[in-house]
Amino acid sequence: MPLAKACRIKGLDFDTVQQEIKAVKNEPLERNRNYAAWSLSFLADYIVNIHHAYLNEEMGPIAAYAHKIVDVHGKNHPELIKIAAIFDKIISDMAGHLCEEEEILFPVIKRLETDKKNGSKPMDDEVIKASLEKLYREHEEIGDAVHEIRGLANDYAIPEDACNTFTLTYRKLKAFEEDLHKHVHLENNILFVGCSNLSSTIGR
Numbered sequence: 189m190p191l192a193k194a195c196r197i198k199g200l201d202f203d204t205v206q207q208e209i210k211a212v213k214n215e216p217l218e219r220n221r222n223y224a225a226w227s228l229s230f231l232a233d234y235i236v237n238i239h240h241a242y243l244n245e246e247m248g249p250i251a252a253y254a255h256k257i258v259d260v261h262g263k264n265h266p267e268l269i270k271i272a273a274i275f276d277k278i279i280s281d282m283a284g285h286l287c288e289e290e291e292i293l294f295p296v297i298k299r300l301e302t303d304k305k306n307g308s309k310p311m312d313d314e315v316i317k318a319s320l321e322k323l324y325r326e327h328e329e330i331g332d333a334v335h336e337i338r339g340l341a342n343d344y345a346i347p348e349d350a351c352n353t354f355t356l357t358y359r360k361l362k363a364f365e366e367d368l369h370k371h372v373h374l375e376n377n378i379l380f381v382g383c384s385n386l387s388s389t390i391g392r
């Protein structure tokens with residue numbers, strides 16, 4: 189049934205309904221997601237498919253851009269040299285971090301969820317705790333490095349002498365920080381908390 193006809197039957201104002209539909213369509217999808225209601229296994233897959241995939245796609249190009257603007261603008265903007273070096277360090281730290289999550293902790297979380305009915309644990313409590321502590325610590329270190337970049341980049345304000353690559357690099361670094369905040373929030377506050385709760389309740 190056409191919307192105009194449906195509105196007439198229900199006694200609703202057609203223009204108002206149209207505006208409301210448009211507003212809902214423009215709302216970011218993010219607002220409707222209730223990550224805490226997802227199973228931990230589903231959330232772990234989501235993190236890998238969205239946030240780890242983003243890192244794997246974006247880290248190399250961002251580093252290449254950062255080094256390119258060092259070559260062109262490094263003399264007038266020595267802060268770029270530090271930014272490129274810090275970003276290189278983030279990439280090397282991130283490799284081990286993602287590996288620990290994807291190869292060790294996330295599979296353990298999935299096993300904890302599937303095995304909880306029979307009360308068996310895929311890994312000792314202490315080992316899970318140690319892995320979580322290591323990952324929490326690395327989140328802090330990587331977060332500090334990203335904030336250091338933001339400080340050096342003057343909150344990503346674009347200087348007057350910036351070329352297109354300079355502007356693009358700062359935009360990408362800003363997007364990197366935003367994605368990292370969402371990613372770390374999902375792990376620290378939902379996935380990892382869920383993992384320790386599950387691990388401590390099984391076998392009691």
Ligand SMILES: [Fe+2]
Nearest residue numbers: 235289371375
């Ligand atoms: Fe992660």
Ligand SMILES: [Fe+2]
Nearest residue numbers: 289323327375
């Ligand atoms: Fe992480």
